[in-house]
Amino acid sequence: MNVASYTYCIVCIQFDPTVDSNSKNVVETRGKGRKNDSSKFHLKFDHVLSHVLQYSQMNADDSFYLQNFCFSLFLRPLFQTYLSIHYPTSYQKVLLAGSIADGTVWMYHTPTSKCLQVFVGHEAGVTACSFTPDGKFALSASQDGTLRVWAPKTGLSRHVFRFNDTEAAALTCMGINGGVDGQLVICGSENGAAYVAHVGKKKVVATLRHAEVTPTGAGGMDVDGEEEVLTSSVEAVAFAPSAVNTNWCATGGMDGLLKIWDLTTCQCRQICSPKHNTTMEDATAPAEEEKTNDGGEGTGITRLQWHPTLPLIFTSSPDGAIRLYDVRNGQLVHSLSGHIDMINDMDIQFIMPENGVGGGKAMVVTASDDKCVKVFEVDVDMVLAQSQQQ
Template sequence: MEDYGQDKAGAAGASADAAAPSEPVEDLSVQCLRAHTSAVFAVAVNPAQPHVFATGGGDDVAHLWRLGSEAPVAALRGHTDSVSSVGFSADGSYLATGGLDGAVRVWAADGSLVVLLEGPTQGINWVCWHARGHVLLAGSEDATAWMWKVPEGAVMQIFSAHSASVSYGGFANGGRSVITASEDGTIRLWNPRAGTVEHCTHASPPHEPEAVTCLAPHPSQAVYLFGVESGAVKIAHAESGKLLASLPAHEDSVEAASFCECMPLAATGGMDGKLCIWDLNTYGLRHTCLHGAGVIEAVWRRGSPLVFSCTVSKEVRLWDARSGACLNTLTGHTDAVLCLAVGYPEAGAYLVSGSDDNTARVWALDV
């Protein structure tokens, strides 16, 4: 989840200078895509056509790409501020782009504009499609989240109870609930039909609120994971909102959280340079995977205990969560790597990354 653009770039910039290598590194990517003229904040792979992916950047443009092509299939223009998030619908027929201009645009597979979704009054932090239909959710800096029906563009619900930017969100409980997290220090579970708050969880004591810095609903279980600025990580029940465990390990802002699909494992990444692997059966720390600088995102390989991390130190690493071993280090970017996505075409899986160096890169995966 990524939310994003500005937050990621700011977090990266905080320690990028300290992490800069003294000599150029080998470029291990198989493609370097240079259509953007500013940082690439978001990437996504089409789940139905995995050879197609999208990028969004600080140049106010999103691009559609086909694997193996050096030029984009289409340039998606119309946003008047950074494209902070991109996401394909589950059936691959639509691509949504969210911009810091407050607009969400939905595009067809050929890059033509389907509908402009309006409503939020400030920048869009994230977009998220429902897993079983053309329902799109987005969170805004104006403290609201919105849900639309596509392609009609009809507003289905407005979620308004936060007092600050809705930085993260998505669907939980098998798609039956909406979950949002905010800079106001709360995580809220919503009834999507009524638009009412079912549960509100405070990330820290209410008299000392901390911004929620990452959120991950489990893809199949009724739990979610979140992190905050101070380095605290917590897991909670997505039906009751009850806190199940606090997971102490990080010493700085937690920027990434994600669940493994095939094993009871989760990963969190922080600006302390740690990728922490958690055992969900015991809520214990299984491994601490050390990086040279802050971890910005962590993405699991589908159906596998392997997890990718991207960092301020310009690299992507692949880890085996069972052993904590680093299996590969992917170098080539010349600035902080801000986002990752994995594609699974029949010819072999690949990783696409976006960076503060204004490029996206494609990496062939051997494992």
């Protein structure tokens, strides 16, 4: 379902956490207004209109506003400021926005559009931000290679995690709510590693080597003036839900590989790739070889998200595809297409069966460089059954 097209690339998108996850299937979508304006788009659940998602759009002065619309979109013209937003589940009236331009993090009270706090301290752009699950701290990951823990009330930095003393590789992404106590946070890096830290203990507990650093060095600009993306870069990370396994986490890289890790041993336990044939030996190959083995340019991973109760992971890619993997055997279960350019962000709302049995349905919303937002409906049980028959 193509919901809307816009003038600018869409870089962030998120479901409203206040929505009832047990809502029925989407049966109607309707819109009003012109493209790239404050058009009201609603998803209709069982013929009852609901403020399913929140909408945010960048203004010319780098500000943005929220309205009671369909999607939490984050639109920005090229070279403008915010790259990451976080709208927490338990504290719905507060939003974090991280600046890629000046390394600041802004905390907003959404009902009043008032800025409550600005966190200052990063020496480079902020690529990811989040609240801890208990809401006591704000977290931000930066291109300066640090993860900072902030006190929301005072705006002061409570701790700084420096994961690599010899080379401050840029952090690209972040996942929270890991471990039994929910205090683990994981950050992906351009150097091919993912770092796991315990916020409460202020300790780095694991370094997971997803890929070896690209031999050509770090990033920069190509001959056309475009920013280069390292094939070794880890662009997506997430902890497995407690219903799956509290000791598991996942990393996705621009090498096209999805890797599942056991935090009790810090070892990779499974590798998923679009071609089904990646082995553990392939996982240790240089980044350039991985790029060739796994389908070439465009099959990297930009976002990943676990199913809440099953060992399944959805991924989005630069080639515009969404893929569903079974992490038990590494097999590609299902793939979705529709975008014609890189998917920058993805969020999923799972509609679980009332009896709690089965995978339910997944409402997948994606934001892309093709300037479109799309919604996909996936019947998880059906695609699993079809995959088993093949």
